[in-house]
Amino acid sequence: MSTVEKPAYKVIGTRPIRHDGEDKVTGAAKYGGDVQLEGMLYAAILRSPHAHAKITRIDTTQAEALPGVRAVMTSANMPDPGDRMVDLGEGTINLRHLSERVLARAKVLFKGHPVAAVAADSIHIAEEALELINVQYEALPAVLDVREAMRQDALILNDDVRTEEVGTQDGVADKPTNVAKRFLFEKGDPKKGFAEAELVVEREFETATVHQGYIEPHNATAQWHENGQLTVWTSTQGAFTVRQQIGELLGIPLDKIKVIPMEIGGGFGGKIAVYLQPLATELSRMSGRPVQLVMDRAAIFEATGPTPGSYMRVKLGATRDGRLLAGDAYVAFEAGAYPGSPVGAGCMCVFACYDIPHARIEGFDVCVNKPRTSAYRAPGSTQVAFAVETIVDEIARQLEMDPADFRLQNAAREGTRRVDGPVFDRIGMIETVEAIKASDHYQSPLDGPNQGRGIATGFWFNAGLRSAVTATVNPDGTVSLVEGSTDIGGTRTSLAMQLAEALNITAEQVAPSVADTDGVGLTDVTGGSRVTFATGIAVVDAAAKIRQQMVDRAAKIWECDADSVSYEDGQLVGPDQQRLSFKEMAQRMAEMGGPIIANGICTEAKQAGAYATHCVDVEVDPETGKVQILRYTAAQDVGTAIHPSYVEGQMQGGVVQGIGWALNEEYYYDDQGQMRNPTFLDYRMPTSYDVPMIDTIIVEVPDPNHPYGVRGVGEVPICPPPAAVANAIHDAIGVRMHRLPMSPPRLMAEILRCRGNKD
Amino acid sequence: MPLVFIPPSLSQLTDGQREIEVEGGNVAELVQNLEEQFPGIQRALCDDGRLKPGLVVSIGNATSHRGLLQPVSVDDEVHFLPAIGGG
Numbered sequence: 001m002s003t004v005e006k007p008a009y010k011v012i013g014t015r016p017i018r019h020d021g022e023d024k025v026t027g028a029a030k031y032g033g034d035v036q037l038e039g040m041l042y043a044a045i046l047r048s049p050h051a052h053a054k055i056t057r058i059d060t061t062q063a064e065a066l067p068g069v070r071a072v073m074t075s076a077n078m079p080d081p082g083d084r085m086v087d088l089g090e091g092t093i094n095l096r097h098l099s100e101r102v103l104a105r106a107k108v109l110f111k112g113h114p115v116a117a118v119a120a121d122s123i124h125i126a127e128e129a130l131e132l133i134n135v136q137y138e139a140l141p142a143v144l145d146v147r148e149a150m151r152q153d154a155l156i157l158n159d160d161v162r163t164e165e166v167g168t169q170d171g172v173a174d175k176p177t178n179v180a181k182r183f184l185f186e187k188g189d190p191k192k193g194f195a196e197a198e199l200v201v202e203r204e205f206e207t208a209t210v211h212q213g214y215i216e217p218h219n220a221t222a223q224w225h226e227n228g229q230l231t232v233w234t235s236t237q238g239a240f241t242v243r244q245q246i247g248e249l250l251g252i253p254l255d256k257i258k259v260i261p262m263e264i265g266g267g268f269g270g271k272i273a274v275y276l277q278p279l280a281t282e283l284s285r286m287s288g289r290p291v292q293l294v295m296d297r298a299a300i301f302e303a304t305g306p307t308p309g310s311y312m313r314v315k316l317g318a319t320r321d322g323r324l325l326a327g328d329a330y331v332a333f334e335a336g337a338y339p340g341s342p343v344g345a346g347c348m349c350v351f352a353c354y355d356i357p358h359a360r361i362e363g364f365d366v367c368v369n370k371p372r373t374s375a376y377r378a379p380g381s382t383q384v385a386f387a388v389e390t391i392v393d394e395i396a397r398q399l400e401m402d403p404a405d406f407r408l409q410n411a412a413r414e415g416t417r418r419v420d421g422p423v424f425d426r427i428g429m430i431e432t433v434e435a436i437k438a439s440d441h442y443q444s445p446l447d448g449p450n451q452g453r454g455i456a457t458g459f460w461f462n463a464g465l466r467s468a469v470t471a472t473v474n475p476d477g478t479v480s481l482v483e484g485s486t487d488i489g490g491t492r493t494s495l496a497m498q499l500a501e502a503l504n505i506t507a508e509q510v511a512p513s514v515a516d517t518d519g520v521g522l523t524d525v526t527g528g529s530r531v532t533f534a535t536g537i538a539v540v541d542a543a544a545k546i547r548q549q550m551v552d553r554a555a556k557i558w559e560c561d562a563d564s565v566s567y568e569d570g571q572l573v574g575p576d577q578q579r580l581s582f583k584e585m586a587q588r589m590a591e592m593g594g595p596i597i598a599n600g601i602c603t604e605a606k607q608a609g610a611y612a613t614h615c616v617d618v619e620v621d622p623e624t625g626k627v628q629i630l631r632y633t634a635a636q637d638v639g640t641a642i643h644p645s646y647v648e649g650q651m652q653g654g655v656v657q658g659i660g661w662a663l664n665e666e667y668y669y670d671d672q673g674q675m676r677n678p679t680f681l682d683y684r685m686p687t688s689y690d691v692p693m694i695d696t697i698i699v700e701v702p703d704p705n706h707p708y709g710v711r712g713v714g715e716v717p718i719c720p721p722p723a724a725v726a727n728a729i730h731d732a733i734g735v736r737m738h739r740l741p742m743s744p745p746r747l748m749a750e751i752l753r754c755r756g757n758k759d
Numbered sequence: 760m761p762l763v764f765i766p767p768s769l770s771q772l773t774d775g776q777r778e779i780e781v782e783g784g785n786v787a788e789l790v791q792n793l794e795e796q797f798p799g800i801q802r803a804l805c806d807d808g809r810l811k812p813g814l815v816v817s818i819g820n821a822t823s824h825r826g827l828l829q830p831v832s833v834d835d836e837v838h839f840l841p842a843i844g845g846g
Binding site for chain 1: 764766767768777812813817819820821822823824836838840841842843844845846
């Protein structure tokens with residue numbers, strides 16, 4: 001459904017076959033693990049068996065003596081980058097922490113923390129050599145719980161961490177702590193708001209550590225050339241940020257590094273930070289041979305960045321007629337071993353769906369002995385949506401209001417001031433709720449015992465950042481489009497379609513490709529749901545330049561002013577209705593001044609933000625606690641759907657991941673900090689057997705910040721599912737769940753507790 | 760004049776004021792002029808001539824990566840917010 005009359009697009013809104021489809025389905029597409037170079041070595045990493053320990057000694061002598069071993073490295077081979085903060089395009093990071101995460105120095109801070117690496121003639125020799133490395137540890141107790149880590153007497157993980165606040169007077173408190181950051185946002189007078197409220201509900205929530213679960217493992221192949229140049233082939237969401245991280249960590253000038261982004265088998269935020277690339281680089285430098293590193297699944301779970309577990313306490317106050325007056329949120333996220341959880345974003349999202357006059361939000365970024373967390377689809381927003389949307393449902397039911405009507409009555413809209421300060425631009429929160437309310441799903445009855453229906457809403461900012469593209473017109477009338485955004489979700493095609501729309505040619509006439517860091521201008525990561533939006537703006541910019549070049553050349557052909565030539569329907573139209581088609585112009589490039597090439601950039605774009613409202617029907621087995629998803633409908637404001645199939649795919653994918661958060665996925669740690677389920681057999685992600693077809697409702701409220709009204713679509717669909725499922729469970733059996741995942745044993749325990757209370 | 764929204768944790772420096780009109784053509788000038796009225800606020804927001812790491816300035820609801828060099832207009836709202844990243 002579109003909220004405005006859309007322009008008569010010819011390409012946008014159609015569903016052409018994706019340009020990379022044939023390569024993907026035939027296996028021709030090349031991933032990082034496919035890279036094979038002459039003389040290539042295979043590397044393996046020695047990882048810490050402890051979640052928390054001091055390293056007292058490392059002896060690599062025996063490993064180095066093993067035949068077939070070509071290089072052995074420890075942190076002694078990594079330069080000390082110093083205590084510097086660097087901007088990686090999508091956030092800043094402390095370089096020393098990044099370096100120590102890649103390879104531990106004095107301490108290991110999580111099970112699986114890399115300690116040493118070996119490159120050898122075969123992976124078997126490399127793994128055998130790992131067993132010959134003698135590391136002596138002084139084991140320390142593991143700090144695993146966010147509230148435990150925040151205690152005054154908690155064991156400190158990082159001696160250099162102080163509590164920073166956003167703009168505190170003194171910047172930092174001079175005392176080591178696990179609480180790396182404190183955030184505070186206020187709007188209005190929360191005390192007054194709660195005093196005036198007639199109904200106040202406050203609840204505590206916990207969410208588990210959850211992994212993105214991308215299928216393709218992390219990989220990196222590095223070749224250090226004799227002339228000091230470095231080439232890295234890798235799976236990444238951002239070739240330029242990999243280049244920068246390698247350069248900063250190893251002290252290599254950026255012009256010496258070429259990063260080639262291979263096809264990517266999923267990222268969801270987890271393939272932005274470097275893990276293997278600096279190690280492969282250094283091993284290649286040491287050995288003089290190309291070196292390849294590929295992670296196994298256990299290492300991916302134990303030693304890459306999942307999303308943080310959390311503890312939250314949220315309170316809402318409302319009037320009897322259903323008007324939200326006040327909100328208060330305490331949000332503590334596990335950063336993992338080093339600071340940097342998305343708790344700031346979580347704080348900024350927690351009340352973003354509603355127009356609440358008085359609110360206070362306090363957030364904490366807390367180090368624990370788990371892998372340092374990374375972004376995961378709308379980082380921080382899914383956790384807080386679970387909390388606030390559960391309470392919203394509870395208030396609506398206590399007031400005997402339809403939960404959709406309650407949301408509509410309190411919805412954020414254009415002009416609503418966020419708790420963190422800025423005022424919303426044109427947003428589609430209301431439209432997504434209305435779409436669900438009007439849906440066949442919401443209007444149809446449930447038809448069985450222990451069945452229930454829940455709805456929930458979610459918000460994500462979406463990012464702008466920087467993108468660059470180069471479009472080259474070919475003599476046959478096709479256009480080569482070179483871009484720097486890793487294609488995770490079909491963006492080659494969504495970008496090609498925007499170029500085609502702007503030039504009034506077909507999507508098939510555009511040949512999109514993703515370039516390495518030497519082949520295109522600086523482009524930030526594929527993340528923040530930004531590529532179709534921001535790189536799309538760069539594409540439209542390039543298209544405008546191509547059109548202008550063609551107009552200028554047509555004017556020369558017709559010996560007239562450029563002002564009297566127009567570009568209409570893919571044709572150059574001159575005086576006396578003379579016409580040249582795009583293809584004819586392309587064919588005459590050589591005689592009319594040579595190649596037609598245009599660069600397009602996007603530097604300062606902002607997005608208006610995305611909303612999604614979901615509806616789910618569940619059936620709960622009251623004897624086992626198992627929850628079956630019966631029906632699921634997702635409505636989302638996508639701005640303008642460039643390729644509706646890809647939009648629907650993002651919505652469905654986000655929902656399935658969110659259902660995983662809701663019902664099954666979690667890291668199981670023992671009290672020693674050992675993850676007990678680091679395999680896909682035991683880390684239970686949803687499969688096609690667990691979910692029905694996800695119905696989608698595309699809501700189009702064009703974003704005024706994009707020439708075609710695009711909004712990012714990739715992240716917000718993961719936000720509502722946990723709360724929607726929790727609300728459906730309550731509707732089914734009257735049990736409120738405040739902890740994720742709502743797995744059978746956990747739900748069964750709550751069912752029994754409620755039965756006991758009734759008895 | 761541009762309207763600067765003071766982060767709650769800094770309102771102790773501004774006598775409890777959370778919204779302050781300040782003259783200036785860019786963020787650096789705003790911060791400098793704020794500093795003259797409320798000593799200490801520059802040190803809280805800036806480090807080594809730049810906004811502190813992890814902090815971004817938002818003009819209205821548009822986050823800027825220009826930091827202190829971001830131009831501001833007389834009717835702009837100016838916010839100092841945490842930098843966030845997506846997945």
